[in-house]
Structures are given as structure tokens and as C-alpha cells.
Amino acid sequence: MSSDSDALLASARATFDRVREDYHGEVRGHVKRIRRRGRSAATRLAVIAAADAAILLAAMVVGFVIPLGLFGFLGVMLLMLAVTLAIALAPAARPPSETKLREVDIRALPAQTERWLEAQRPALPAPAARLVDRITHRLEALSPQLAGVEANTAEAAEVRKLVGEQLPAFVTDYGKVPASLRGVERNGRTPDGELVNGLQLIEREIAQMTERLAQGDLDSLQTRGRYLEMKYKDGADG
């Protein structure tokens, strides 16, 4: 009896945790997307200010040598207006293409893949989109770890293979399947299910990569702690 209610409670708790985790993940992803939009607007403003300032400065320098006159002033004003409009209305920077992901530097790779995934997200079914959020979260954790990794080591090759090749190729393959066939069962599995399973595996593997890359630092920390114990604690006892 009690074991039944225990099991019930445990399953309820697990569901609650999962829902909360999903919710948090979604909120986190949402906040991030908004923040990214804000950041891109801010950089755009900065670029406009810099370009206008450069034009003004150039006009001043030229004005010292040859007086610009009224038409010159008007010309400068028009030029500034044109540049401002051009930068403000220019289309947003496009996310990296799949082929570019294969060549990008290993340290910048997680961030680039993240942007690429963000761009694919709207086209994916809901469960897969949630997984994509979790993967971008994992990629964020992976990014600083790669700072100390040499580009031609085995670990770097492993990361490149998964994050730079397998993951984009997998999502692209799914994208090529016609929308009408995505929910249709084939050999016991649907493409949607296949996508979720694959993304789950990828998410797990990225988490394990983080773990593997941290192994050396974890070991070193433990070793140093043990050394301090041996030298200043065990020694005093013995």
C-alpha cells in the first residue's frame, strides 16, 4: 500500500520536475532570444553613431582645407541620413550556413552552432524545439571549456564531429523530409520520433563531452586537496 503511494508520489514529483524544467528551459530560451534581439539593436545603434561621427569628422577635416559652403553642408547631411537608413534597415546578419560550420574555428563552434540551431528552431516540432533549447544550453556550457583546447587534439576532433557535422546534418536531413511525411510511421518509427531520439542522444553526448573535458581540472583539484591534506593534516597526526 505504502509502496504504491510512494511510487505514485515519486512519479508525480518526476512529472512536476520535468514540467518545471521544460518551463524553465522555455523561459530561458525565450529570454535569451529577446535579449539577443535587444543586443543586435544596440550594436546597430552603435554602428550608426560611429559611421555618422566618422562622416562628420571627415567633413570637418575637409572643411578646414576647402570651405564646403551650403551645398557641401547639405551633401554631408544627406550622406549621414542615407548611411543611417541603410544600416538601420539592412537585413539581420544571417546565421552561419551548414558548410560554414564545418570550417569555423573550434573555439567559436558552439556559439555558431547555437545560432544555426536558433534559426532552425521554428521549423521543428514542439518536443524537438524543447530539446534544441536544452542543447543550446549545453553548448553554452561547452563554449568556455573549449578555450583551452588545441584545435588538432582528439577531443577537439570529437567536438567538431558532433557539434559541427553530425548535429547540423541530422537536423538538415529532417528538414528535407516533406512536412506531410514527418508524422507517418515507417519501419516502426516516425521521422518526428527519430528526430527527438537523435537529439536526445546528441544532448546526452554533449553533456558527457563537458564532463570529459572537465575531467583533468576535476582531477587536478582533487589532487591538490589531497596534497594539502597529506602535508598539513596527516603529517601533524603521524
Added chain:
Amino acid sequence: MATQADTLTIDPPLNLTPPDPVPTVQAEKAAGLVPVDTGTRSKLDDKVDGFVAELVAQDVNSPEFGRRVDAITAMGQKEIRDAAGQSNRFLDRPVRAMDQEGGVGKDLAQLRRIIEDLDPGRQGNLTAPKKLFGLIPFGSKMRNYFDQYKSSQNHIAAILKGLASGRDELLMDNAAIDTERANLWASMGRLEQMIHLSKTMDQRLEDKANELDHSDPAKAKAIRETALFYVRQRTQDLLTQMAVTVQGYLALDLVKKNNVELVKGVDRASTTTVAALRTAVTVAQALANQKLVLDQITALNTTTANIIDSTGKLLKSQTARIHEQAAASTIPLETLQRAFQNIYDTMDAIDTFKLKALDSMKTTVTALGSEVEKSKGYIARAEGARADGKLSGPEMQFRLEAL
């Protein structure tokens, strides 16, 4: 007289015991060394039961059956890969420990050279008056002898500092070994779980095949020829890797014990050297009425006492005794000689220890090296199985992994 000289060596003789070489661990005996608790055991058993039930429910020729057999061939590959990755590192450590040059070894050799130069026994008759051209009395041999201490004190201080930092390196090495051993212990635990899993699987499949012999002989045959065959292969792989890992675990312990003994030796070498120098100060006072000031060494005494705790304790108890004996003794030079003898004894003990330890280490490394070589074939097989189905690999519910 003799008793006085003997009391100086009242400290127990330095006994450095070289650890025994690590025996080769047979694959058959490798399992069962790391305990798997009953809770985990029953969970693994449930996993096997569920797996076998699903396997038997499938049609023998269906892709689903094939997928489950694939899961068996991939069984424990992660655990084997992890353990094998570590085995390359643990072979490295004993090899480095065998390296005689550098670290403590170099400092000890230097110390021996300098101590031999100062040894009163090699100075001829110190009490005989010194004569110019063998005729005219000129200066004192004794004075010249003690002056040598002043000139070499800087060098000795540097060596003692080197020994102290070498000792720290040995401690650091042991701390690293502790970490590696903790990691290995965890890997061995997971390997043990996988061994338990694969052995249970073997048993269950065998039972199932026997059961099916009458009702469905074709299925019984398929189970025996595919599933059971791979299970046995994997069991062998896991056992081989386990044997190598256990052996590496023991080899690391050997290196650690070795280091602990070396630390003892270094401690004693520092203590006896400082003690001899202190004796020299007292003897100089008594014999030549010479005030021998060894500032460097005195400064070092305080730092050494702080750095090396055990040495500090030993020194404290010794100093009072040395003072008493050297001042009161009618034969102070003999006391000094005895102090030098202490250093020699210590260094000889370290040398013999090193020789014997080197033997143990060599035997261990050779045995371990050949075992690692042997296991590489199995690892290659595991890796091959892995390369086949990486991303499209077995689904979550078929994964046979340690908990």
C-alpha cells in the same frame, strides 16, 4: 666511551622496505574484487530479465531481434573504453618513478659528495700539529678543517632545500596517485557491474534456450548462436579489461608505497645531515675553541623544522643529546665521526632500497605492459563495434550500461 657513541644512534635504524612486485592478475580471477551492492545487483538482474524477455518475444529474423543482439555486442563498450583510457596513464607513472635522474636522486648524490669532503675520517690525523715543509709548526689542521664547513654551508643549505622540495614533489605524486586510484576504483565498480550483468545474461539466455529447445528449436538455436555467443565474447573482453585495471590499480599502490619510503629516506637524510653539522659546531668549540657560525644552516634549521614536521621533532630531541655528548665526551671527534656515519647509513639504506624497489618496479611494469598490450586487441574489438553504429546506435531502452 662506546656507550656514549652508541647513544647517538639511538634512533631506530632506518628500515626502508621495498614493496613486492605486483603479480599478474588472471582474467578469470579478476571479477569479484570490487563489491557490487545488493540493490544494484537486483536492479541489474531486473534489467537483464526485461531484456531477455523482450529478445525472446521477437521474431528471430526481424530487425528488432537484430537490434537487440547489436545492443549485446555493444555491451560495456563505454566502461571498457573508460578503463582503457586510464590504463595508458597508469603505466606512465611507474615508468617515471624508475627514472633515477632528477628530483631527489640528484640532490642525494650531491649531498653524499659534499659530506664525503667534510668527513673527518678522510682528513688524516686532525689532532696532529700542522707543519710547514713538515718541519716548522704552522697553523692548525683542526681550524682549517672546520673552516671548510663555513665555505660549504651555502651549498648544503641549497641541497637541503632541494631535498625538501623534492619531498613535496613526492607527496604531490602520491596525491595524484590517490586521485587516479579513486577514479580507477570507480571504473572497476562499473566494470564489475557489467561483468555481473553479462554473466547473468549468459545464465538467463542459456536457461531460455534450454526451455525453448522443445517448443521452438529454431529460436533456441538463434539465441545460442547469436546472442549467447556475443554475450560470452563480451564477458571475456570485460574480464580482460578488469584484470588489466586491477593490475594497474595495484601497480599505482606500489609506486605510492615506494614514494612513502623515499620520503622517509629524505627526511632521515636531512635530519642526519643537520645533526652532523650541529655536532661539528659543538666539537669545534670543544676542540679548537673555535666559534663555528653556520648562519645558513641555523636559518635552515628553523625552516626545515617547520617544513618537515617529523624532522623537526627528531631534531629537537636529538640536539640536546648531541650537545651533552659532544661537550662532555673525551673524544669529541669520534662523536662527529659517528654523526657522519649516521648520514652514510641513511644514504646506504636509501641506495639499497632504490635498487630493490627498481627490481620490483621493473617486474611490475613488464607484466603490466604485456597485459595492456594483450587487452588492446579486445579494446580494438570494442572500438570496432562502436564505430559501426555511432549515432544510429541502439536506442535508449536497449542500452546496457552500468548504473
